[in-house]
Amino acid sequence: MENQVMKEVLNEKNFAALDQVIEANKDRKGALMPILHEAQNIFGALPIEVQTVISEKLDISLAEIYGVVTFYSQFSLVPKGEFVIGLCLGTACYVKGAQNILDRLETELGIKVGETSKDGKFTLEATRCLGCCGLAPVMVINEKVYGRLEPGQITGILKQYK
Amino acid sequence: MELYRSHVLICGGTGCTSSGSDLVEERFNEEIKKNGLEKEVKIIRTGCFGLCEVGPVVVVYPEGSFYAHVKPEDAKTITEEHLLKGRIVRDLLYYESLEEASDQVKSINEVDFYQKQMRVALRNCGVIDPENIEEYIAMDGYAALGKVLTEMSPEDVINHIKQSGLRGRGGGGFPTGVKWSFAAGAKNDQKYMICNADEGDPGAFMDRSVLEGDPHAIIEAMAIAGYAIGASQGFVYIRAEYPIAVQRLEIAIAQAKENGLLGKDIFGTGFDFDLEIRLGAGAFVCGEETALLQSIEGYRGMPRPKPPFPANKGLWQKPTIINNVETLANIPQIILKGAEWFSSIGTEKSKGTKVFALGGKINNTGLIEIPMGTTLREVIYDIGGGIPNGKKFKAVQTGGPSGGCITYEHLDQPIDYDNLIALGSMMGSGGMIVMDEDNCMVDIARFFLDFTVDESCGKCTPCREGTKRMLEMLEKITSGRGEEGDIEKLEKLAYTIKDSALCGLGQTAPNPVISTIRYFRDEYEAHINDKKCPAGVCKNLLTYYITDACIGCTKCARNCPVDCISGEVKKLHVIDAEKCIKCGACMEACPVNAIIKK
Ligand SMILES: Cc1cc2nc3c(=O)[nH]c(=O)nc-3n(C[C@H](O)[C@H](O)[C@H](O)COP(=O)(O)O)c2cc1C
Ligand code: FES
Numbered sequence: 051m052e053n054q055v056m057k058e059v060l061n062e063k064n065f066a067a068l069d070q071v072i073e074a075n076k077d078r079k080g081a082l083m084p085i086l087h088e089a090q091n092i093f094g095a096l097p098i099e100v101q102t103v104i105s106e107k108l109d110i111s112l113a114e115i116y117g118v119v120t121f122y123s124q125f126s127l128v129p130k131g132e133f134v135i136g137l138c139l140g141t142a143c144y145v146k147g148a149q150n151i152l153d154r155l156e157t158e159l160g161i162k163v164g165e166t167s168k169d170g171k172f173t174l175e176a177t178r179c180l181g182c183c184g185l186a187p188v189m190v191i192n193e194k195v196y197g198r199l200e201p202g203q204i205t206g207i208l209k210q211y212k
Numbered sequence: 213m214e215l216y217r218s219h220v221l222i223c224g225g226t227g228c229t230s231s232g233s234d235l236v237e238e239r240f241n242e243e244i245k246k247n248g249l250e251k252e253v254k255i256i257r258t259g260c261f262g263l264c265e266v267g268p269v270v271v272v273y274p275e276g277s278f279y280a281h282v283k284p285e286d287a288k289t290i291t292e293e294h295l296l297k298g299r300i301v302r303d304l305l306y307y308e309s310l311e312e313a314s315d316q317v318k319s320i321n322e323v324d325f326y327q328k329q330m331r332v333a334l335r336n337c338g339v340i341d342p343e344n345i346e347e348y349i350a351m352d353g354y355a356a357l358g359k360v361l362t363e364m365s366p367e368d369v370i371n372h373i374k375q376s377g378l379r380g381r382g383g384g385g386f387p388t389g390v391k392w393s394f395a396a397g398a399k400n401d402q403k404y405m406i407c408n409a410d411e412g413d414p415g416a417f418m419d420r421s422v423l424e425g426d427p428h429a430i431i432e433a434m435a436i437a438g439y440a441i442g443a444s445q446g447f448v449y450i451r452a453e454y455p456i457a458v459q460r461l462e463i464a465i466a467q468a469k470e471n472g473l474l475g476k477d478i479f480g481t482g483f484d485f486d487l488e489i490r491l492g493a494g495a496f497v498c499g500e501e502t503a504l505l506q507s508i509e510g511y512r513g514m515p516r517p518k519p520p521f522p523a524n525k526g527l528w529q530k531p532t533i534i535n536n537v538e539t540l541a542n543i544p545q546i547i548l549k550g551a552e553w554f555s556s557i558g559t560e561k562s563k564g565t566k567v568f569a570l571g572g573k574i575n576n577t578g579l580i581e582i583p584m585g586t587t588l589r590e591v592i593y594d595i596g597g598g599i600p601n602g603k604k605f606k607a608v609q610t611g612g613p614s615g616g617c618i619t620y621e622h623l624d625q626p627i628d629y630d631n632l633i634a635l636g637s638m639m640g641s642g643g644m645i646v647m648d649e650d651n652c653m654v655d656i657a658r659f660f661l662d663f664t665v666d667e668s669c670g671k672c673t674p675c676r677e678g679t680k681r682m683l684e685m686l687e688k689i690t691s692g693r694g695e696e697g698d699i700e701k702l703e704k705l706a707y708t709i710k711d712s713a714l715c716g717l718g719q720t721a722p723n724p725v726i727s728t729i730r731y732f733r734d735e736y737e738a739h740i741n742d743k744k745c746p747a748g749v750c751k752n753l754l755t756y757y758i759t760d761a762c763i764g765c766t767k768c769a770r771n772c773p774v775d776c777i778s779g780e781v782k783k784l785h786v787i788d789a790e791k792c793i794k795c796g797a798c799m800e801a802c803p804v805n806a807i808i809k810k
Contacts, residue, residue: 145651183415
């Protein structure tokens with residue numbers, strides 16, 4: 051499954067877009083981070099193939115780029131699921147019972163935090179404060195925000211995406 | 213500029229956007245058109261009002277009517293009644309706006325939540341349209357920059373900021389003017405000014421609100437700082453998780469450039485200053501200033517040893533000043549209103565105001581700004597409206613993962629940098645999380661340690677290994693395997709890490725543990741000696757029971773994900789404690805509250 055997705059995104063058009071991004075940025079000081087962000091937008095992830103191209107064009111060793119990519123939690127080596135569920139584990143949400151929501155999400159989806167379901171549908175992530183503590187506990191599925199959650203609502207919400 | 217009879221301010225902060233203020237705005241636009249009011253009523257999408265709890269928030273001026281929990285369909289009612297006929301829609305007002313006894317309507321500034329507040333850093337949030345530079349200018353925007361460039365020397369600016377007593381709001385509390393003077397004194401052809409918008413505290417969002425609600429204030433302040441220290445280039449390092457803030461800042465920078473307020477020869481004075489945005493990528497440690505520099509340069513965000521300090525050797529080894537968003541938001545005001553004005557607010561050693569993100573078990577969650585020296589009791593009970601559901605207050609946590617807890621006895625302490633430290637906590641960036649009797653303090657300590665272990669960059673051993681060992685000990689205690697002597701071991705390790713870690717992350721990581729042991733040792737002991745969690749949080753120490761109140765409706769059994777509840781219809785049900793995973797699904801499902809956990 052993953053390989054299939056990978057093959058699809060590693061196409062000529064995307065690599066051409068990557069070239070453009072590198073071209074536009076490479077003379078900037080500290081170009082690596084902005085390029086990685088853009089590359090992840092293009093490919094949905096930063097697989098080794100993409101890192102290799104960046105490494106060659108910027109003349110930075112692959113090892114160093116890999117080090118940077120794996121250091122930051124926003125960068126991902128593999129594509130995320132179709133629906134990315136971000137459950138807020140910020141302090142306000144935690145104090146208001148976010149852990150119980152997380153437990154329920156893990157049972158319902160059969161995956162742990164940080165994992166993607168086998169069918170490539172859901173990725174479960176724990177986020178920090180989303181800036182809407184008034185709605186705690188809060189969860190975001192792609193862009194949609196769900197607030198004042200109770201564990202009992204999880205099954206119903208996930209059904210809409212299955 | 214056109215004149216309008218009424219202004220409808222719709223909150224476009226993250227909290228209200230999440231509760232659907234986009235749709236509300238759309239409907240207002242439709243209704244205004246339908247009623248032919250386009251020339252009389254102006255709709256403005258603002259930054260955060262602060263009272264996110266009751267969002268989406270809509271305020272109608274000149275009356276200052278404060279509508280709360282506004283639904284899209286309410287746009288029609290408010291338009292037809294209030295905007296067209298001038299009758300305030302009482303049913304939709306924030307509950308406290310309506311004085312029951314006298315049937316008077318209070319304006320937004322008169323409700324308790326805002327009365328004790330004082331808005332300096334947040335002054336434009338919820339007041340102007342952040343995507344319109346003219347509105348900022350109408351609020352004296354860029355006047356401070358003009359004054360600085362035309363009337364003041366860099367030394368004047370630095371002295372002015374020094375006199376104001378402003379201290380850094382990013383956590384450390386270092387005097388801003390003094391910091392600037394270090395970089396101003398450094399000789400170099402290139403210097404940099406950086407705004408730290410990485411906002412790492414997992415329970416705080418004030419920097420985000422300032423950037424979303426008043427982005428020009430940050431641009432103006434950075435240009436002023438750039439002039440003071442002699443930097444021609446600035447960077448805003450902002451979390452990638454804040455898309456709205458990034459977008460508004462991009463718009464604001466473009467507008468400032470168009471208007472000649474950024475770029476070459478600003479105000480024709482020969483001063484050049486340019487600004488670039490750099491995105492973070494989800495690493496808490498990058499909020500630490502030297503790690504932030506590493507990240508901008510394109511490396512793993514690992515802190516550098518200090519000295520050398522960034523003011524001498526910072527970004528690309530050039531003299532660099534790093535200031536927090538909220539610190540900067542104060543600067544234009546200090547220039548315009550004077551250092552004496554600013555230093556007249558607050559306590560002896562902590563001047564001005566501080567923004568807090570008030571959250572957790574409190575009625576009015578949201579963003580508040582108070583003069584330093586306000587007591588915790590005023591914040592929690594007068595502004596925050598107290599603890600919901602008649603529960604008992606237990607503690608308030610400040611300073612996030614670097615801070616600690618403050619208990620009931622200390623609620624009358626005035627909030628300032630030094631007092632909070634004396635209480636074993638700290639100001640931090642301004643997260644303020646209230647906890648009630650249902651929160652387990654050992655579990656809270658475990659929560660913060662879990663955070664630091666996750667975010668430790670791994671460069672120094674005390675932090676990388678030490679915090680992990682502490683987390684393991686806390687997990688052992690919360691899962692019921694605690695042994696006598698564990699508390700002492702935790703304390704010893706905590707102080708060792710504090711003394712030996714490389715950066716602020718490690719040095720402060722043990723604070724939540726030290727502080728909870730200091731004030732709630734009995735809770736730790738209950739977990740260890742009696743294998744009980746008094747607050748009923750730690751799962752392994754709980755057992756679920758069904759009491760005689762059970763009516764045998766079978767709801768619990770049907771909702772149990774592991775089928776561990778048995779019983780016949782209309783008869784008492786029983787939970788098989790061996791199989792129970794303690795998820796609480798049965799307790800939620802029970803219509804008669806017959807299920808308890810102990
Ligand atoms: C682990 C760690 C995380 C930090 N995170 C932030 C942050 O998110 N935002 C911030 O402004 N300062 C943060 N700081 C403080 C910065 O290192 C720095 O002191 C601050 O940005 C200076 O600005 P100020 O003087 O205006 O407060 C952090 C410090 C440490 C040790
Ligand atoms: S802590 Fe979850 S939104 Fe703030």
